[in-house]
Amino acid sequence: MKKILLDELITINDINSDGVGVGKRECGKTIFVKGAVVGDVVEVGIIKESKNYDVATVENIVTPSEWRVDCDCPAFNRCGGCVYRNISYEKELELKYNIVKNALKRIGKTNAQLEGITSDSEFDYRNKVQYPISTNKNEELVFGYYANHTHEVVPHTSCKLQSDDFSRAASAFIEKAKELGMTAYDEKTGKGLLRHLVMRRTHDGKMSFMVVVNAKKLENWNVLLDAVRNSGVDVVSFSVNSNMKNTNVIVGERAEVMWGECGIVEELCGKRFSISPMSFYQVNRKMTEKLYNKVKEYAKLEKGETLLDLYCGIGTIGLCVANNDNTLVGVEIIPDAVKNAEYNAALNGRNEENTVFVCGDASVGVNTVTKKFGKCDVIIVDPPRKGLSEEVINETLRAQPKRIVYVSCNPATLARDVEIYEKNGYICESASAFDLFPRTGHVETIVCLNKQ
Numbered sequence: 001m002k003k004i005l006l007d008e009l010i011t012i013n014d015i016n017s018d019g020v021g022v023g024k025r026e027c028g029k030t031i032f033v034k035g036a037v038v039g040d041v042v043e044v045g046i047i048k049e050s051k052n053y054d055v056a057t058v059e060n061i062v063t064p065s066e067w068r069v070d071c072d073c074p075a076f077n078r079c080g081g082c083v084y085r086n087i088s089y090e091k092e093l094e095l096k097y098n099i100v101k102n103a104l105k106r107i108g109k110t111n112a113q114l115e116g117i118t119s120d121s122e123f124d125y126r127n128k129v130q131y132p133i134s135t136n137k138n139e140e141l142v143f144g145y146y147a148n149h150t151h152e153v154v155p156h157t158s159c160k161l162q163s164d165d166f167s168r169a170a171s172a173f174i175e176k177a178k179e180l181g182m183t184a185y186d187e188k189t190g191k192g193l194l195r196h197l198v199m200r201r202t203h204d205g206k207m208s209f210m211v212v213v214n215a216k217k218l219e220n221w222n223v224l225l226d227a228v229r230n231s232g233v234d235v236v237s238f239s240v241n242s243n244m245k246n247t248n249v250i251v252g253e254r255a256e257v258m259w260g261e262c263g264i265v266e267e268l269c270g271k272r273f274s275i276s277p278m279s280f281y282q283v284n285r286k287m288t289e290k291l292y293n294k295v296k297e298y299a300k301l302e303k304g305e306t307l308l309d310l311y312c313g314i315g316t317i318g319l320c321v322a323n324n325d326n327t328l329v330g331v332e333i334i335p336d337a338v339k340n341a342e343y344n345a346a347l348n349g350r351n352e353e354n355t356v357f358v359c360g361d362a363s364v365g366v367n368t369v370t371k372k373f374g375k376c377d378v379i380i381v382d383p384p385r386k387g388l389s390e391e392v393i394n395e396t397l398r399a400q401p402k403r404i405v406y407v408s409c410n411p412a413t414l415a416r417d418v419e420i421y422e423k424n425g426y427i428c429e430s431a432s433a434f435d436l437f438p439r440t441g442h443v444e445t446i447v448c449l450n451k452q
């Protein structure tokens with residue numbers, strides 16, 4: 001539709017998870033205003049009308065919000081990463097706190113009080129980057145980030161959320177790939193070789209570098225590796241992942257380590273963890289330590305008790321929370337992560353007799369722990385964004401643990417599941433938010449569900 005200039009002022013009183021300002025028209029209809037931030041009073045042009053809401057762009061900022069800050073990133077608004085880059089970090093924390101509080105109250109219908117939102121440095125926190133590779137208008141290879149809700153690659157070489165090592169290593173790789181005449185994968189045609197660069201970096205600079213290709217193997221990988229190593233980045237592991245499916249999933253099932261170690265080893269909560277490129281690992285180390293300390297506080301694990309860690313990844317939560325006299329069972333669906341978890345248990349001196357990691361769906365956890373150890377005192381769950389399946393909820397209820405500590409990266413699904421637990425004999429007594437992903441639209445939450 002043609003843009004319609006609205007002859008009323010809009011006050012922006014919220015921001016949605018895409019960073020779009022939200023206000024109300026005089027007629028009461030909700031209006032989403034791109035480019036506006038909470039606290040702005042703006043003149044707008046409507047670009048889309050529907051029954052329940054309108055979408056508009058800012059024409060003129062009449063009164064700028066007191067929380068506005070100058071955005072220091074040239075890719076902001078095009079790159080799909082940051083959402084809150086043009087408002088102060090303090091205001092972002094307040095908004096995220098309210099998002100979690102409202103979800104727990106409105107969706108979860110719980111009386112639990114949200115303790116607060118814990119934060120740390122807003123920049124230089126990401127330890128993992130996944131750059132898609134594409135071609136620009138001149139048919140040259142580029143790397144960057146996907147634009148919001150699209151698969152268009154916004155070239156981007158410096159991002160304050162992460163170390164410059166990532167773009168340095170990726171640039172060196174891309175320059176060499178250009179020299180070698182390599183092609184970028186094209187989702188539309190299913191042709192082309194290079195899909196993604198997946199890198200992870202320890203806090204002291206050791207990097208694992210994985211190339212995802214639309215082929216069974218990558219020719220000349222050693223030449224590319226040399227180029228990356230010559231960029232001055234401390235690469236300790238180089239692998240190639242084959243993904244020949246036409247899908248949104250970034251990595252294929254198997255990665256082959258071509259050179260160096262099987263991944264990186266990072267320190268967390270005074271313990272050491274081996275992390276393979278295919279495994280999940282929290283992206284923000286300092287904040288993860290704070291998060292896990294809170295999980296430990298909520299879990300209140302006593303001597304001799306049994307802990308079930310569902311969605312355990314490489315075993316980090318369970319291994320940080322359980323003492324050696326606690327039995328620990330972890331369940332995780334990615335085979336490489338389970339191997340890491342087993343190795344990490346040994347690396348941190350756990351006894352084989354009271355430590356088990358299982359590869360499978362989280363719903364098998366309760367059966368495993370009760371069959372093997374006869375009881376299940378505390379359960380920790382840390383599912384992906386979609387939350388817990390009915391089956392997992394039923395299994396955890398069947399086990400009747402003293403408490404369930406629920407770690408979540410999606411307040412809405414967390415709240416949905418909290419309501420089910422509260423209807424089934426558990427009370428959500430404590431809740432706490434953690435900003436693991438400053439400047440982005442994401443926020444982490446932990447709640448403690450105690451058996452009545």
Ligand code: SAH
Pocket residue numbers: 279280281282310311312313314315316317331332333334337360361362363382383384
């Ligand atoms: N607790 C870990 C990982 C949390 S992320 C940590 O703090 O690092 C969620 C994890 O759940 C991922 O490792 C993912 O591979 C795993 N996962 C996803 N679906 C699963 C399922 N159905 N059953 C078990 N694990 C699953």
